[in-house]
Amino acid sequence: MLFYQNKGQNLQSRFIKYAKIDTQSDPSSSTHPSTSKQKNLAKVLVQELIELGIDDAAYDEFGYVYATLPSNAIKNVPVLCFCSHMDTSPDCSGENVKPIIHHNYQGEDLVLPDDHNVVIRLSEHKDLNAQIGNDIVTASGTTLLGADNKAGLAEIMEAIAFFKANPQVKHGTIKILFTPDEEIGRGVDKVDLQKLAADFAYTIDGETLGSVEDETFSADGVKLVINGVSAHPGFAKGKMESAIKILTAVVSALPKDSLTPEMTSGKEGFIHPVSINGNAERAEAEFIIRDFDDLLLQSHELTLENVVKEVLSSYPSSNYELVVTAQYRNMKKVLDQYPQLIAYGIEAIERAGLIPIKRSIRGGTDGSRLSFMGLPCPNIFAGEHAFHSKQEWISVQDMEKAVQTIINIACIWEERAN
Numbered sequence: 001m002l003f004y005q006n007k008g009q010n011l012q013s014r015f016i017k018y019a020k021i022d023t024q025s026d027p028s029s030s031t032h033p034s035t036s037k038q039k040n041l042a043k044v045l046v047q048e049l050i051e052l053g054i055d056d057a058a059y060d061e062f063g064y065v066y067a068t069l070p071s072n073a074i075k076n077v078p079v080l081c082f083c084s085h086m087d088t089s090p091d092c093s094g095e096n097v098k099p100i101i102h103h104n105y106q107g108e109d110l111v112l113p114d115d116h117n118v119v120i121r122l123s124e125h126k127d128l129n130a131q132i133g134n135d136i137v138t139a140s141g142t143t144l145l146g147a148d149n150k151a152g153l154a155e156i157m158e159a160i161a162f163f164k165a166n167p168q169v170k171h172g173t174i175k176i177l178f179t180p181d182e183e184i185g186r187g188v189d190k191v192d193l194q195k196l197a198a199d200f201a202y203t204i205d206g207e208t209l210g211s212v213e214d215e216t217f218s219a220d221g222v223k224l225v226i227n228g229v230s231a232h233p234g235f236a237k238g239k240m241e242s243a244i245k246i247l248t249a250v251v252s253a254l255p256k257d258s259l260t261p262e263m264t265s266g267k268e269g270f271i272h273p274v275s276i277n278g279n280a281e282r283a284e285a286e287f288i289i290r291d292f293d294d295l296l297l298q299s300h301e302l303t304l305e306n307v308v309k310e311v312l313s314s315y316p317s318s319n320y321e322l323v324v325t326a327q328y329r330n331m332k333k334v335l336d337q338y339p340q341l342i343a344y345g346i347e348a349i350e351r352a353g354l355i356p357i358k359r360s361i362r363g364g365t366d367g368s369r370l371s372f373m374g375l376p377c378p379n380i381f382a383g384e385h386a387f388h389s390k391q392e393w394i395s396v397q398d399m400e401k402a403v404q405t406i407i408n409i410a411c412i413w414e415e416r417a418n
Contacts, residue, residue, distance in 0.1 A: 004162050004404045012396050015154035016099045019146040024094040025087035025184045032190050033063035033180035041086045045178055052164050062190040065178035069160055075417040077172025081198035083366055084152030084205060085182030089388040098140035105136045112141030118390045127385055135396040147394040148387035152204035155399055159406040171410040179366055185327055187366040193375060200341055203367040206381035209398045210354035212345040213379040214335045216361045216368045218297050219327040222287040228318045230281035241315045243283035249311045267292050271300050292330055328364045334371040341378055348408035352401050
């Protein structure tokens with residue numbers, strides 16, 4: 001079997017090209033995709049796929065990119081899909097991204113040129129210890145980089161280019177899916193699984209080199225509305241029950257040493273307010289609730305509601321509305337039914353010369369929802385670090401290993417087929 005080589009620096013060139021295209025999604029938008037600029041990258045990806053000889057490459061009205069690399073095997077190989085998302089997080093600017101390659105990294109702190117207050121310190125980014133001698137890609141200090149998930153896009157594209165250039169390497173049919181709006185939880189809202197026609201999938205959207213992830217948070221969104229009593233502030237004594245003050249009292253009364261993102265890790269869940277707005281008469285807050293256990297998820301929601309009731313006991317003329325919306329569920333429930341998915345992923349990582357790291361994700365991926373929609377889909381590393389921030393970074397060498405892992409996965413499925 002041939003091994004992937006990053007000839008002519010194609011991989012980093014692809015990644016830098018994609019990173020420069022602004023594709024931030026917008027949670028306040030009701031359109032699909034949430035921002036039309038995501039289609040700018042979709043158009044580039046489709047054109048590159050067509051140039052590689054993928055004749056059916058296209059993007060639809062919702063911004064999804066679909067493409068097929070036909071099988072070159074004589075065996076009946078399950079159809080695999082490799083998936084990454086095109087959007088970047090709305091948490092940090094993605095406009096005018098200026099990727100910088102720091103060649104032959106030697107452990108120094110990386111001071112970013114457009115804002116010297118943004119420093120990627122070795123003491124704060126422990127994974128940099130494994131990057132000595134590698135080439136680190138960062139943004140310039142005023143934006144995120146977009147390695148989440150444009151690294152995954154570039155890696156899948158490079159794997160497809162490898163297979164087209166090396167037809168003697170056998171593989172089954174490979175489906176390509178690039179999605180919009182993953183960062184705002186809508187990544188598969190409009191996906192056409194019948195059109196995709198895959199049996200199994202892998203998202204390429206993980207962090208540390210060698211990681212394979214088969215477990216995510218289960219996630220709900222909660223909208224809390226406080227209906228208070230408004231009155232003229234000059235004549236409010238004994239009358240006003242400010243919805244704003246009631247709502248802030250609720251947030252203040254939530255646990256501070258547990259059940260909050262800044263105090264939890266591992267398998268610990270949380271209750272997290274993400275937005276607040278309103279006035280004296282009506283105020284509302286959006287929360288995200290997370291846990292790996294669905295029963296604990298429900299328990300956290302009950303904790304929130306009990307806090308609301310306790311606070312409102314001091315405001316007899318006010319009331320509340322609490323609406324829970326399911327977002328995604330722990331994909332492990334589905335993936336445990338298909339152990340070969342993880343086993344082949346682990347073997348592919350080992351063949352790339354790495355030590356596999358089986359992990360859980362304190363978050364979600366498109367794979368979470370795809371798994372429950374009937375397309376089992378674990379997550380494989382892309383190599384991204386410090387995502388959603390100006391300190392985001394990735395190494396070219398880790399990206400090369402991700403490409404090799406994708407190639408290995410496809411080859412292993414062909415080898416094991418009848």
